[in-house]
Amino acid sequence: MTHRTSFSFPTRIDCGRGLIAEIHHSLQSLGIEKPLVVCDRFLPETPAFEQVRDALGKTHGMPPVTVFNEVHPNPIEADVRGAAEAYRQGACDGIIGLGGGSALDVAKVCRLLIQEPDFALADQAALEQTSWDRLPPFLAIPTTAGTGSEVGRSSVITLESTGAKSVIFHPKLLADRVLLDPCLTTSLPAHLTAATGLDALTHCIESYTSPIWHPLCDGIALEGITLIGKYLAQSVAEPENLEARQGMLVAAMMGGIAFQKDLGATHSMAHPLSNLCHLHHGLANAICLVEVMRWNSKRQPGLYARVGTALGLDPRTTDQADDPIIEWVAKLIDQCGIQTGLRHHGVKQEQLNDLADLAIKDSCHQTNPVPMSREDFLTLYQRCL
Ligand SMILES: NC(=O)c1ccc[n+]([C@@H]2O[C@H](COP(=O)([O-])OP(=O)(O)OC[C@H]3O[C@@H](n4cnc5c(N)ncnc54)[C@H](O)[C@@H]3O)[C@@H](O)[C@H]2O)c1
Numbered sequence: 001m002t003h004r005t006s007f008s009f010p011t012r013i014d015c016g017r018g019l020i021a022e023i024h025h026s027l028q029s030l031g032i033e034k035p036l037v038v039c040d041r042f043l044p045e046t047p048a049f050e051q052v053r054d055a056l057g058k059t060h061g062m063p064p065v066t067v068f069n070e071v072h073p074n075p076i077e078a079d080v081r082g083a084a085e086a087y088r089q090g091a092c093d094g095i096i097g098l099g100g101g102s103a104l105d106v107a108k109v110c111r112l113l114i115q116e117p118d119f120a121l122a123d124q125a126a127l128e129q130t131s132w133d134r135l136p137p138f139l140a141i142p143t144t145a146g147t148g149s150e151v152g153r154s155s156v157i158t159l160e161s162t163g164a165k166s167v168i169f170h171p172k173l174l175a176d177r178v179l180l181d182p183c184l185t186t187s188l189p190a191h192l193t194a195a196t197g198l199d200a201l202t203h204c205i206e207s208y209t210s211p212i213w214h215p216l217c218d219g220i221a222l223e224g225i226t227l228i229g230k231y232l233a234q235s236v237a238e239p240e241n242l243e244a245r246q247g248m249l250v251a252a253m254m255g256g257i258a259f260q261k262d263l264g265a266t267h268s269m270a271h272p273l274s275n276l277c278h279l280h281h282g283l284a285n286a287i288c289l290v291e292v293m294r295w296n297s298k299r300q301p302g303l304y305a306r307v308g309t310a311l312g313l314d315p316r317t318t319d320q321a322d323d324p325i326i327e328w329v330a331k332l333i334d335q336c337g338i339q340t341g342l343r344h345h346g347v348k349q350e351q352l353n354d355l356a357d358l359a360i361k362d363s364c365h366q367t368n369p370v371p372m373s374r375e376d377f378l379t380l381y382q383r384c385l
């Protein structure tokens with residue numbers, strides 16, 4: 001209780017089935033007349049994109065919409081430059097980020113290059129010094145339920161100078177408004193529903209168990225875990241179930257809010273797996289989460305007791321030991337159809353040393369409940385292989 005912290009949950013979030021049809025309300029409130037839609041190259045093929053296009057088309061007086069659809073999975077700096085250039089060419093006056101975390105992260109940060117074309121993304125000092133007063137307005141519309149990027153203050157971009165996934169963080173990067181519509185996530189295939197949902201679970205578990213004092217985020221993380229326990233498997237099994245899809249969208253958003261408190265060792269393992277081995281971020285977390293929970297629990301027994309309560313497990317079995325909770329999570333991952341074992345996803349024994357070198361350099365594990373060394377990461381990668 002002696003610790004200091006700041007509490008800030010300022011984003012306006014509108015949530016509901018079919019809300020996309022009312023997108024013009026959000027755009028009007030932000031003063032956007034000529035939006036740039038930022039998405040990845042696969043999204044225009046999806047019913048989610050079609051619904052947004054129809055909604056924009058029906059908006060009275062809306063001129064043709066400019067689309068930048070070149071965002072890579074695990075986005076790179078060139079995506080950010082490309083989006084800013086498309087904005088200029090289209091003479092746009094605001095941004096719609098549409099898609100998963102990859103598109104939202106590019107949409108969020110390209111505003112810096114629109115405000116200041118020569119802005120150095122790798123330069124943290126430049127972030128602190130920039131004026132932020134000419135940033136274009138930004139509406140975030142997630143079509144996956146996982147990263148929570150729509151309410152996050154950071155973007156994860158692979159920078160040209162380092163070749164590494166870097167977190168570009170500043171509170172002013174927050175979206176101005178968020179629109180959560182479960183009708184946009186029903187087309188997400190089962191394997192991506194599972195992987196993104198397990199990313200959200202990892203955000204909630206790692207933020208709740210990180211030792212930073214932040215009771216507001218803790219409460220949000222625990223309720224997020226309850227929603228994921230209730231709705232993730234159902235979203236995978238019944239893709240058209242709008243109650244489950246909405247539950248997962250809200251849970252993912254809550255995970256994104258909670259992890260402003262910080263994350264843990266699972267994310268430090270996942271980032272190099274995306275960087276070096278091109279695994280989807282949520283899948284990498286899903287494969288590493290259980291081994292990290294076992295590792296942490298062995299060194300801090302009882303760490304996950306309230307995670308068990310949030311999942312509705314019987315406290316008589318979970319009060320004394322974390323094992324039933326961790327096994328419950330392992331079963332959920334299995335039920336979602338995730339093939340665990342990094343070797344099944346192209347990761348080779350000879351890559352583990354390089355992965356461990358990168359994991360120890362990643363900042364997320366600094367708030368893991370138990371301290372981690374490079375050797376610890378090597379052991380964990382070996383167990384996950
Ligand atoms: N900024 C943050 O706070 C934060 C947090 C976690 C992860 N991330 C980043 O987010 C990225 C991962 O995001 P993601 O897991 O959402 O995946 P993603 O954005 O890479 O999307 C994965 C795939 O899903 C498809 N897709 C998206 N919505 C769809 C829909 N409704 N129907 C059919 N297909 C659809 C996309 O076209 C894409 O092919 C990574 O780059 C990761 O580093 C950012």
Ligand SMILES: [Zn+2]
Binds near residue numbers: 147202267
């Ligand atoms: Zn994540």
